[in-house]
Amino acid sequence: MPMEQIFALVGFVAVMTGTPGPNNLMLVSSGANAGFIRSLPHILGIVIGCQIMLLCIAQGLGQLLSHSPSLVNGLRITGALYLLWLAWQLVRNRSLQDHPQQQQPLTFIQAALFQWINPKAWMMTLTGVATFTQPHNFTPSMLLLAGTFVVVGLPLISSWNLFGAALKNGLKKGKRLRYFNRVMAVLLVASLYPTFGIQPSQASEVQPSSSPAPQPERKRDKLEWWMSVM
Numbered sequence: 427m428p429m430e431q432i433f434a435l436v437g438f439v440a441v442m443t444g445t446p447g448p449n450n451l452m453l454v455s456s457g458a459n460a461g462f463i464r465s466l467p468h469i470l471g472i473v474i475g476c477q478i479m480l481l482c483i484a485q486g487l488g489q490l491l492s493h494s495p496s497l498v499n500g501l502r503i504t505g506a507l508y509l510l511w512l513a514w515q516l517v518r519n520r521s522l523q524d525h526p527q528q529q530q531p532l533t534f535i536q537a538a539l540f541q542w543i544n545p546k547a548w549m550m551t552l553t554g555v556a557t558f559t560q561p562h563n564f565t566p567s568m569l570l571l572a573g574t575f576v577v578v579g580l581p582l583i584s585s586w587n588l589f590g591a592a593l594k595n596g597l598k599k600g601k602r603l604r605y606f607n608r609v610m611a612v613l614l615v616a617s618l619y620p621t622f623g624i625q626p627s628q629a630s631e632v633q634p635s636s637s638p639a640p641q642p643e644r645k646r647d648k649l650e651w652w653m654s655v656m
Contacts, residue, residue: 435558435574442554443579447546448509448617450586455516455610456531457590458597464531465587471537473580477572479541479551484559484568505543513611546617 444450449472456465532540541547554575560567597603 431558432570435554435571436578438554438558439574439578440582442546442550443575444582444585446613446617448505448540448544448614449546450583451610451614451617452512452532453583453587454590455607455614457587458593458603458606458610459590460531461594462588462591465591467534468531468537469580469584469587471532471534472541472583473576474534475538475541476547476551476575476579478538479547480555480568480572480575483551483555484564501543501548502545505545508540508543509614509617513614516607516611516614 453465453468453472456468554571555568558567558571593606597606
């Protein structure tokens with residue numbers, strides 16, 4: 427892979443994993459309510475869940491989605507309903523002393539499974555595979571993509587959780603945590619708007635490893651678009 431495309435890949439992963447979205451907003455809230463150590467399974471679940479998604483998409487799941495718009499819509503609706511439920515749980519949690527069971531962060535399994543109904547995770551992985559893998563050199567380019575998501579993405583999502591954890595002591599006073607959780611709930615619901623852009627046509631652009639022919643022009647156009655927004 428040319429060096430300029432590697433730089434574009436790093437920038438793409440940084441933008442996708444370091445900007446606000448359902449995962450990062452949940453991690454901020456988890457840090458503020460439960461702290462960093464207790465949130466580690468949540469963080470690792472996000473990383474492993476996205477890696478599994480990348481593997482499945484590389485093996486042809488993107489092609490399946492391109493022929494199943496009802497499945498895409500089902501993922502959208504399920505993800506939206508789950509995010510609304512999480513937002514409601516944040517609104518109900520009034521203080522660090524109230525309802526201790528509600529202060530538990532997502533477990534490793536819950537966080538990994540959540541990626542399958544997370545619109546931003548789908549958009550990120552589908553676009554990443556379609557843009558930065560090379561059909562004629564698929565396995566090495568796929569490994570590079572997966573490794574970049576770990577090396578670049580893990581510190582960035584962890585920083586969101588650490589930011590929330592740094593706020594924890596200050597939020598113990600008065601009704602600060604209640605107001606903080608309400609703000610996070612609103613942002614979590616709002617995150618559905620920009621991350622609901624996944625279309626079945628995006629999935630059709632993802633070529634599995636058996637694809638016989640590269641599409642350099644399509645990849646170049648996408649690369650130029652990502653470079654233009656960074």
